[in-house]
Amino acid sequence: METIGYKLRQLVQRLLWSPASHGFSGIRHGGVMALRMLYVVMRDLAEGLLTLRAMSLVYTTLLSLVPLIAFSFSVLKAFGVHNQIEPQLNLFLAPLGAQGEQIATNIVAFVDNLKVGVLGSVGLALLLYTVISMIQKVEGAFNFIWRTNRTRGFAQAFSDYLSVILIGPVLVFSALGITASIMNTTVVQGLLAIEPFGSAAFLLGKLVPYILICSVFTFVYVFVPNTKVRLSAALVGGLFAGVLWQTAGWGFALFVANSTKYQAIYSGFAILIVFLIWLYISWLILLIGAQVAFYFQHPQLLTAQRKHSRLSNAIKERAGLATMVLVGQSYFFDRPGWTFDRLVTHLNLDAQAYQAMLDDLAAAGLLIESHDEPPTYLPGRAMETMTVNEILSAIRGDRRAAQLMERGEFPGEETVDALVDRLGEANRAALGDATLRQLIGAEAVPPA
Numbered sequence: 546m547e548t549i550g551y552k553l554r555q556l557v558q559r560l561l562w563s564p565a566s567h568g569f570s571g572i573r574h575g576g577v578m579a580l581r582m583l584y585v586v587m588r589d590l591a592e593g594l595l596t597l598r599a600m601s602l603v604y605t606t607l608l609s610l611v612p613l614i615a616f617s618f619s620v621l622k623a624f625g626v627h628n629q630i631e632p633q634l635n636l637f638l639a640p641l642g643a644q645g646e647q648i649a650t651n652i653v654a655f656v657d658n659l660k661v662g663v664l665g666s667v668g669l670a671l672l673l674y675t676v677i678s679m680i681q682k683v684e685g686a687f688n689f690i691w692r693t694n695r696t697r698g699f700a701q702a703f704s705d706y707l708s709v710i711l712i713g714p715v716l717v718f719s720a721l722g723i724t725a726s727i728m729n730t731t732v733v734q735g736l737l738a739i740e741p742f743g744s745a746a747f748l749l750g751k752l753v754p755y756i757l758i759c760s761v762f763t764f765v766y767v768f769v770p771n772t773k774v775r776l777s778a779a780l781v782g783g784l785f786a787g788v789l790w791q792t793a794g795w796g797f798a799l800f801v802a803n804s805t806k807y808q809a810i811y812s813g814f815a816i817l818i819v820f821l822i823w824l825y826i827s828w829l830i831l832l833i834g835a836q837v838a839f840y841f842q843h844p845q846l847l848t849a850q851r852k853h854s855r856l857s858n859a860i861k862e863r864a865g866l867a868t869m870v871l872v873g874q875s876y877f878f879d880r881p882g883w884t885f886d887r888l889v890t891h892l893n894l895d896a897q898a899y900q901a902m903l904d905d906l907a908a909a910g911l912l913i914e915s916h917d918e919p920p921t922y923l924p925g926r927a928m929e930t931m932t933v934n935e936i937l938s939a940i941r942g943d944r945r946a947a948q949l950m951e952r953g954e955f956p957g958e959e960t961v962d963a964l965v966d967r968l969g970e971a972n973r974a975a976l977g978d979a980t981l982r983q984l985i986g987a988e989a990v991p992p993a
Contacts, residue, residue, distance in 0.1 A: 581847040586836050595836070598686045599829040606824055609679035614652060640794040641801055641819055648820055680706045680769070687770040690835045692896035693885075694904070695771050705768075759787030762831065766838045773886055773919040778842035786834025793826055842886075845893055856898045858941070864892055865902055865940035866933070866984075872912065872922045873985045882921025902940060909939035928982040934973050936981065 589595060638649050681696075688696065697705065763783030767774050801819060840847055856864065868888060875882050885903070889896045903922075906912040911931060914920040924931065 578844065578847070582837060582840050585840060585847050586833060589836060590833065594689070595832050596829065598689065599825055599832055602682060602686065602828040603821060603824045605679050605682045606828070607821075609675050610652065612673075612675045613679065638820075638823070640797040640823060641816075648816060677706055683765075684769050684771060686832060687766075687835055688772070690832065690839055691770045691772050691774075692839075692900075693770070693772045694897060694900050697771050755787055755791055758790055759783045762786045762790075762834055765831070766835055770835070773884065774838065775842055778838045781841045782834040782836075782838025785837045786830050789833070790827065790830045793830060797823060797826065843890065843896075845890065856894065856902065860894075861902055861940050862937060864894060864899065865906060866936060867892060868903070868906070868922075869911065869924075869931075869936055869981055870985055873924055873928050873981050875921075876924055877928070877982075877985060882915065882917070882923070884919045884921050886919070888922070905939050905942060906936070909935070911936060911939055924981070928985070929980055931981040933976050933979045933981065933984060937972070937976075 638646070641648065684696065688694070760783065763776075763779045766779035766782050767776060868883075871883055871888070871891070874880070883891075885896075885900070889899055892899070903912060907914075907925070910925045913923050913925050915923055
């Protein structure tokens with residue numbers, strides 16, 4: 546059976562990544578790219594890392610759901626639209642059937658019983674921390690998908706997350722209220738009585754749940770990852786995840802309606818078990834949509850085999866020197882700066898491994914980020930004082946190795962240490978005092 550599966554994978558890989566497929570254009574090219582994306586997403590899903598993160602988010606949701614809704618409830622109450630929370634919960638839990646309505650009622654009851662005065666300042670701080678930590682967990686999962694090690698600082702995370710928690714629900718429910726008011730006006734009702742406006746409005750009403758959930762997913766894909774996500778990529782991921790979520794909800798509702806054995810087995814715990822399963826499916830769909838958005842933005846990573854997240858020493862040295870040359874050229878010739886995404890795409894490297902190498906260059910003071918959005922990279926100091934030997938030393942991690950040896954954490958061997966020292970001296974002698982300024986050259990022209 547395993548041999549058949551292996552042969553089937555090999556066949557699919559040959560069909561999708563054959564040399565002939567690179568010459569396709571138009572619809573055929575789009576179809577091949579869609580199949581490649583489906584194959585790569587399923588491959589990543591089979592590795593199990595997405596499912597583990599989805600299960601982790603289920604646990605976090607159980608701890609944070611009531612505090613999260615409580616904060617939204619407190620703001621919505623000030624605007625007089627807090628009664629809309631329960632209908633939206635019912636919409637999310639609709640696949641659970643009657644059990645979903647009961648869960649929504651219980652959650653709203655918990656929120657109503659949440660008294661800020663009883664909690665006190667310490668309890669309120671812990672409540673806020675629970676909400677922030679949940680969104681940080683989601684950000685960590687998205688950063689893993691987008692292969693970035695950079696996370697928001699506490700101050701930025703606090704301001705960004707709190708603004709979304711407090712303002713987001715107000716905007717959503719206000720938009721829904723305005724839409725409902727417009728639809729109930731005499732003019733609109735008169736237009737709906739005329740065909741084909743009536744049929745179009747009916748069809749639009751059927752599509753509203755899909756549009757709403759796709760919009761929410763698109764916003765999440767743009768806002769949560771701590772990297773620049775193009776709107777087109779987030780929209781593709783949002784459409785895929787939204788349609789998949791609605792379809793999965795329809796299938797799950799059939800499962801719940803036609804399954805009675807689980808109630809006999811789990812008795813009173815049946816509602817909780819079904820709720821956990823639906824939470825897991827929802828988080829998994831959200832993460833799969835993020836994968837689709839990532840691969841849509843980085844189609845060069847749609848390969849038959851996953852690229853290794855570790856770079857060999859030779860590749861690191863070449864990539865590090867190439868990075869410094871590209872950054873130095875753009876700075877010296879006053880050209881558009883190089884962002885992280887642009888460098889990753891240009892050098893065709895794994896983003897996570899490349900980020901670690903950039904961190905080494907930044908730690909050595911050779912590279913800094915601008916305050917633009919997204920940030921671009923600049924030389925850390927004058928390029929005339931930046932030697933090639935210094936750049937290679939930072940890429941190889943010579944400073945960390947020396948610190949380990951000084952502390953006695955890496956004893957080493959005398960013969961090996963002597964050999965490494967001779968190699969280092971030979972490299973320094975060969976490169977001499979060559980600087981980054983000399984490396985980019987006076988007549989250098991940055992690649993397109």
